[in-house]
Amino acid sequence: MSExxxxxxxxxxxxxxxxxxxxxxxxxxxSHTVIQVTGFIMMCLVxxxxxxxxxxxxxxxPPLFIVDGQxxxxxxxxxxxxxxxxxxxxxxxxxxxxxxxxxxxxLFLATLGGAILTISQHFISFFIGLELLSVSLYALIAYxxxxxxxxxxxxxxxxxxxxxxxxxxxxxxxxxxxxxTMTFPGIAEKLTDGISSPLFxxxxxxxxxxxxxxxxxxxxxxxxxxxYQGSPSPVTAFIATTSKIGAFAVLLRFAQxxxxxxxxxxxxxxxxxxxxxxxxxxxLALRQQNLKRLLAxxxxxxxxxxxxxxxxGSKAGTEATIFYLAAYSITLLAAFGVIVLLSTGDExxxxxxxxxxxxxxxPVLGTILTVALFSLAGIPLTAGFLAKFxxxxxxxxxxxxxxxxxxxxxxxxxxxxxxxxxxxxxATADRPVNIPGPRHPFFYFSxxxxxxxxxxxxxxxxxxxxxxxxxxxxxxLLH
Amino acid sequence: xxxxxxxxxAVAIIATIMxxxxxxxxxxxxxxxxxxxxxxxxxxxxxxPFAAALEVIVYAGAIMVLFIFVVMMLNxxxxxxxxxxxxxxxxxxxxxGVLTLVLLMEMSIxxxxxxxxxxxxxxxxxxxxxxxxxGEYIIAVELIGFLLTTGIVGAAHIGKQKKKxxxxxxxx
Numbered sequence: 001m002s003e004x005x006x007x008x009x010x011x012x013x014x015x016x017x018x019x020x021x022x023x024x025x026x027x028x029x030x031s032h033t034v035i036q037v038t039g040f041i042m043m044c045l046v047x048x049x050x051x052x053x054x055x056x057x058x059x060x061x062p063p064l065f066i067v068d069g070q071x072x073x074x075x076x077x078x079x080x081x082x083x084x085x086x087x088x089x090x091x092x093x094x095x096x097x098x099x100x101x102x103x104x105x106x107l108f109l110a111t112l113g114g115a116i117l118t119i120s121q122h123f124i125s126f127f128i129g130l131e132l133l134s135v136s137l138y139a140l141i142a143y144x145x146x147x148x149x150x151x152x153x154x155x156x157x158x159x160x161x162x163x164x165x166x167x168x169x170x171x172x173x174x175x176x177x178x179x180x181t182m183t184f185p186g187i188a189e190k191l192t193d194g195i196s197s198p199l200f201x202x203x204x205x206x207x208x209x210x211x212x213x214x215x216x217x218x219x220x221x222x223x224x225x226x227x228y229q230g231s232p233s234p235v236t237a238f239i240a241t242t243s244k245i246g247a248f249a250v251l252l253r254f255a256q257x258x259x260x261x262x263x264x265x266x267x268x269x270x271x272x273x274x275x276x277x278x279x280x281x282x283x284l285a286l287r288q289q290n291l292k293r294l295l296a297x298x299x300x301x302x303x304x305x306x307x308x309x310x311x312x313g314s315k316a317g318t319e320a321t322i323f324y325l326a327a328y329s330i331t332l333l334a335a336f337g338v339i340v341l342l343s344t345g346d347e348x349x350x351x352x353x354x355x356x357x358x359x360x361x362x363p364v365l366g367t368i369l370t371v372a373l374f375s376l377a378g379i380p381l382t383a384g385f386l387a388k389f390x391x392x393x394x395x396x397x398x399x400x401x402x403x404x405x406x407x408x409x410x411x412x413x414x415x416x417x418x419x420x421x422x423x424x425x426x427a428t429a430d431r432p433v434n435i436p437g438p439r440h441p442f443f444y445f446s447x448x449x450x451x452x453x454x455x456x457x458x459x460x461x462x463x464x465x466x467x468x469x470x471x472x473x474x475x476x477l478l479h
Numbered sequence: 480x481x482x483x484x485x486x487x488x489a490v491a492i493i494a495t496i497m498x499x500x501x502x503x504x505x506x507x508x509x510x511x512x513x514x515x516x517x518x519x520x521x522x523x524x525x526x527x528p529f530a531a532a533l534e535v536i537v538y539a540g541a542i543m544v545l546f547i548f549v550v551m552m553l554n555x556x557x558x559x560x561x562x563x564x565x566x567x568x569x570x571x572x573x574x575x576g577v578l579t580l581v582l583l584m585e586m587s588i589x590x591x592x593x594x595x596x597x598x599x600x601x602x603x604x605x606x607x608x609x610x611x612x613x614g615e616y617i618i619a620v621e622l623i624g625f626l627l628t629t630g631i632v633g634a635a636h637i638g639k640q641k642k643k644x645x646x647x648x649x650x651x
Contacts, residue, residue, distance in 0.1 A: 001617075009618075016625060023628075063615055102636045109629045116622060128622045132629060139633025154637075 001061065008059035008067040011049040011075060012115055018042035019108040026101045036090045036443075039104050043083045050076055057478045063183050064125040066253075069478030073322055074118035074249040077329060081241035082111045084333045087450055088340045089234040090443045095345040096144055096232075103143055107238070110136035114246030121257065123172045123182040126250055130168065130214070133243055134161045140238070141231040153230025160223045164213035171206030174199050184257035191258060201265055207254075208269065214247035215303050216296075218276040225284075228296035229350065233343060236292060237336035240299055241329040248303075248325065252310065252318065261313030270311050271403060277304030278410040285417050292350040294417065295335060298376060301414060302328055308407055309391040312398040315476070320390035322472050327375065327383035327461060334454040335372040338365050341447060352421060357429030364448070366425050368455040375458050377418035378411055383461035483524040483585050490578050491517035497574065505549065508542055509575045513582075515539045520582050523589060529603055 021042060025035050050072055058068035086107065093100030113132030120126040138161070142154025176182055178199040179190040191200065212220040228236050260266050281301030288294040306328075309320040342349035342358075342365065349355075359366030375384030388411065395404045461468060494514035501507040519534035612620055 016621075019625070019628070023632075061618075064618055102632050105632050106629065106636075109625055109632075112622075112625060124616065124619050125622070128619055128626060132622065132626050135626060135629045135633065139629070139636055142637055145637055 004056055005059060005061045008053050008056055009061060009065070010053050011046050012112065012119070014042065014046045014049050015108065015112050015115055018046070019105050019112065022104045022108060032090070032094060032100060035101055035104050036086065039086050039108065040083065043079055043086065046079050047076065064122045065119045066121045067119050069475035071119040071249070073472060073475045074245055075115050077326055078111060078114045078118070078242050078245050081238070081245070081329050081333060082107065084337070084450060084454070085234050085238045087447055088237065088337055091440060091447055092232060092234050092340050092343065094440055103140070106136045106140050110140065110238070111242060114242045117246035118249040120250055121184045121253060123176070127168065127172065129246065129250070131165065133246060134165065137239065137243065140235045141227060143235065144232055149230030153227045156223050157227050160213065164210040164220070167206045168210035171203040171210070174203030174206065178203065184254055188258045201263065204260070204266065205269065211247055211251050212273060215244055216300055217273050217303055217307070218280040218300060221280070221300050224300060225293045225296040229290060229292045233336055233340045233348065237333055240295070240332045244303065245325055245329065248306070252321065255310070255313070267311065270307055274304045274307035274311065274403060275406050277301060277307065278406055282410045282413040286413070288417070289352050290350050291339065291352055291355065291421070295332065298414065301410060305388065305391055305407055308400065308403045309394050311400065311403065312394045314394060314398060316394040316397055318476065319469070319472055320394040323390055323469065324387040326468070327387040330454050330457055331372045331375040331384060334368055334451055334458065337447060337451040337454065338369045341365060352424055355421065356424050356427050358425045361429060364452065368451050370422055370425060371455045371458055373418045373422055375462070377415050381459065381462045383458045386462055386465050483589060484521060487517050487520035487524060487582060487585055490581055491521065494578055506571055508545060509572065512539050512542045513575045513578045515542065516579060516582055520585055523586065527603065529605060529608065
């Protein structure tokens, strides 16, 4: 391995070191605050490292990895989400468990798994990354094991994720049997020789099961509501952003490399999954009384929208997916941030009644949640609207009319349940709710400030997306 | 020989089904060992002796260690001996025993049969495996190290008990 290749892997090495540093800090009995601050600094270092190696991209690290602009974008998005999740974790875990330290090891290892997925171009690294992500998530979901739903959620995720890993391995084995190679470019090379073989299509189908599970797409969505509800709120935010970004990044890379868009059968499969996700996600969310479950169902619908952009297979489609993921992550992090700040030591603020009249009780948090919900619904002047608009325009260029019609119709259904919550936020509070004062003032206010920045970013992205889009384009050119 | 492959695959499937339908963990473990041995036999029948040996050492060996642990932890005297006897009634071990016998027969057939000259089998030596693991796949090996760390940290956290219970040797 040459020096330049090692250099291009620098961000991932720093990320790996972060988990080791946390282990050492625990060994030296460092306090929660020290670990939190060190973790924050390490994540900032990862971002700096990514920025530092940007000019040497793209770099191939055969046979496992390719570090290019797209990978850097996804990694950046993942690290950004983890920064916010880490910040949310302090307040949340400080009030609940006396020993929240191992949490950070698992969090950083899961992040490493997600980041590895973004640079994978080989089945082995793909599988190891996915397992690293899943195994950490089993423990993270059940982290507060004395709570009622935590172990149940962890168990559900464990069984289903193990099942989906089996599908993934079987699919990989079939493709390996057909092509005799496990690198994505190698597979693409072998496939151009012959026509699409049933073994390849069957193998890809089995892999779609695993990826669909990770992304929570219909019909592999059975875990999503229970896991969202049962896991600690910062972990839910992590699953909703980092884990899904990683899985999507590897799907995108695989599809781009082997030209999945040239197989009519695959297009049909993905279209059916996209339509089913959009319809089911929105319909299931309609009558939800639990905010976390509602966000779970809405995430099904959102990844359905994302598949529409993915299906175009064009440059505009890739740009749209990345912008969409960025907007979606910011939105969800803001929403979960509000949930974390409103939760008390013994009660998760996840029922919709908890939010009645929030805007009068806590104007700032109420406004942040309102902006986030507007963005999820795709109301103009928020990032969500622009993201949806880019998906639509990418779809129009490829004239995918049936999908686009479903997208628009289901968005209208979606509007109903987002607006239902917003109307709850503005209703008069009929019962006085005792709000706990900030117990950890420094972290409380920094979380508060972070949420305000996130909400500001949502509006800014919705009004002036030019700079970010320019950035995405310049990164995408590095391949 | 394809018949050996299918026979050992069948043994593997039967044993695995028995693993997940047993109620007693020790009984399930017995079948699990058989299942791993059957998979090793699958490798052997495909002409991969090194993979077969690894399968036996790593997986079946690990289960044996688990067995020893359980026996060691629960070894409290006469009543445990009675309990062990109760666990290992003929009805319990006859199933795994028969399946293992099938595997043993297969292996003897494979070893005693005259070598077939018409099949070209590339033998993968331990050295080749080591070279590729610590050569081009070194990052994958390191990542698997992190994967193991994750498993250990997660299991340690989930399994941690509030109440401190000392082993009987340490109770003084």
